[in-house]
Amino acid sequence: xxxxxxxxxxxxxxxxxxxxxxxxxxxxxxxxxxxxxxxxxxxxxxxxxxxxxxxxxxxxxxxxxxxxxxxxxxxxxxxxxxxxxxxxxxxxxxxxxxxxxxxxxxxxxxxxxxxxxxxxxxxxxxxxxxxxxxxxxxxxxxxxxxxxxxxxxxxxxxxxxxxxxxxxxxxxxxxxxxxxxxxxxxxxxxxxxxxxxxxxxxxxxxxxxxxxxxxxxxxxxxxxxxxxxxxxxxxxxxxxxxxxxxxxxxxxxxxxxxxxxxx
Numbered sequence: 001x002x003x004x005x006x007x008x009x010x011x012x013x014x015x016x017x018x019x020x021x022x023x024x025x026x027x028x029x030x031x032x033x034x035x036x037x038x039x040x041x042x043x044x045x046x047x048x049x050x051x052x053x054x055x056x057x058x059x060x061x062x063x064x065x066x067x068x069x070x071x072x073x074x075x076x077x078x079x080x081x082x083x084x085x086x087x088x089x090x091x092x093x094x095x096x097x098x099x100x101x102x103x104x105x106x107x108x109x110x111x112x113x114x115x116x117x118x119x120x121x122x123x124x125x126x127x128x129x130x131x132x133x134x135x136x137x138x139x140x141x142x143x144x145x146x147x148x149x150x151x152x153x154x155x156x157x158x159x160x161x162x163x164x165x166x167x168x169x170x171x172x173x174x175x176x177x178x179x180x181x182x183x184x185x186x187x188x189x190x191x192x193x194x195x196x197x198x199x200x201x202x203x204x205x206x207x208x209x210x211x212x213x214x215x216x217x218x219x220x221x222x223x224x225x226x227x228x229x230x231x232x233x234x235x236x237x238x239x240x241x242x243x244x245x246x247x248x249x250x251x252x253x254x255x256x257x258x259x260x261x262x263x
Contacts, residue, residue, distance in 0.1 A: 094161035158188040
């Protein structure tokens with residue numbers, strides 16, 4: 001890395017006595033190289049899968065939405081093709097330390113994956129949606145801006161590990177905007193939030209793909225769409241190892257078949 005910095009005449013890493021981080025130039029280089037690095041990682045995964053018959057248990061951690069959107073579509077075929085492999089799925093909305101907790105891999109948004117991990121993009125960019133039942137909006141005026149949510153019954157989400165309530169994230173005039181909301185009920189499960197919104201309890205802020213079926217069926221109505229920003233897509237990540245287990249490399253290869261084009 002020092003040789004590369006000298007060749008380019010720019011600092012890519014900021015070094016202190018306690019840590020090493022990327023500079024702005026380093027981040028720019030990493031973003032431009034990410035598609036090539038992903039292809040290299042996937043190529044190694046395919047070759048690694050040939051080194052032995054996949055077997056054993058793969059321990060994974062991810063959010064419920066990540067499992068539903070990324071893993072479940074490929075899991076039945078993957079398990080049928082690899083009968084000696086078992087997959088243990090731990091749903092966790094917190095940013096789990098997969099090394100300390102002995103997970104083989106995780107699925108998280110690309111912007112929060114640790115930089116020392118091998119990461120492969122496995123999901124497109126996505127967004128959240130503010131939704132409520134038609135019966136709720138029949139009795140309550142739809143909010144015109146995120147700040148209007150202060151006058152609504154909002155269904156909150158509890159961050160179990162952090163201990164607080166999730167602040168709803170929006171974008172206004174190109175700038176991020178966080179809104180703290182209040183309401184009669186709090187969950188730590190998105191499916192229950194969606195069901196409560198359908199029942200007319202209040203307004204919920206959930207992932208777009210979790211709500212789309214109900215929106216199309218008329219059970220939920222969407223609002224504030226123009227204020228909901230795009231979120232970075234999901235990445236499948238795992239620790240850097242000299243030899244990745246065949247079962248894990250086989251799963252990476254299976255996920256690659258559905259991988260969206262890098263942006």
